Amino acid sequence: MTSRHILPRLLLLFTLTLTGATAMATEEPVHTVSLKEEAFEVRDYPALIAAEVTVGGERSEAVSAGFRLLAGYIFGGNVRKQSIAMTAPVVQAKSGGESIAMTAPVTQVAAGSGWVIRFMMPAGYTLDTLPTPNDPKVHLVTLPPTRFAVVRFSGLAGEDSITEKTAELTAFITSHQLHAIGTASLARYDPPWTPWFMRRNEVMVPLAVATAP
Structure with a gap:
């Protein structure tokens, strides 16, 4: 087209x-939430197709x-x-x-x-x-099944906001003794014509999944 x-x-x-x-x-995408604190979550996603x-x-x-x-x-x-x-x-x-x-x-x-x-x-x-x-x-x-640490925020997702939210998410991961296994990605939940004040964004970082001893 x-x-x-x-x-x-x-x-x-x-x-x-x-x-x-x-x-x-x-x-x-369907997922489960194992931890939630205000704007932060730890989610488990199944295998997905993108x-x-x-x-x-x-x-x-x-x-x-x-x-x-x-x-x-x-x-x-x-x-x-x-x-x-x-x-x-x-x-x-x-x-x-x-x-x-x-x-x-x-x-x-x-x-x-x-x-x-x-x-x-x-x-x-x-x-x-x-x-x-x-x-x-x-x-x-x-995409394989993955656990993510996530922080949600609104607005235009400019570089300053992304940097700030990535730092906050890194602090959240550290404070909960989680282990990041990859770099941060940006998720935008609304099409680009959505008014800025209605937009939902997330920074997501993949986490290691703890295994039983």
Whole structure:
């Protein structure tokens, strides 16, 4: 699907969000919470499937470029022309193929000199049942079960906020004698046209899972 087809959909969703005519309800990956303190949580996620791209540039430029590439895939840029509903309720309808509901969050992690941008795929799909992307930049991958320490915050997720929240999450991990096994990633739960004061963001750090002696 070309940008000519995607743009009207984005403009419609933007208008509906501002007028309150609909709520942006998206499926989120199932997880369990083993520890919760105010804005902090420790979560366990099962294996997940994600669509991802690797892009260069500054963080804000990279997430915008990655979002456009992944939006192309979920808006029908695949071999079966399957589209993904982003409104509430999620409507599944036949239109040249079955529809797929998009999940939150969109995650962004550093990848050498670039960034990996991911959309988590809905539950119930496998690598075999998801449509193949038309764009070779988009890859479907399986993510292993992972435990994360997470801190939630709102706003535009600028570099100062990300640095501050990463430091707070690091202190939380240390104070609870947890062991980080990777670098922090940024999860954005709302599309880029969401007003800044309504946005939900999270910094997530993977943790080692303690084993019984």
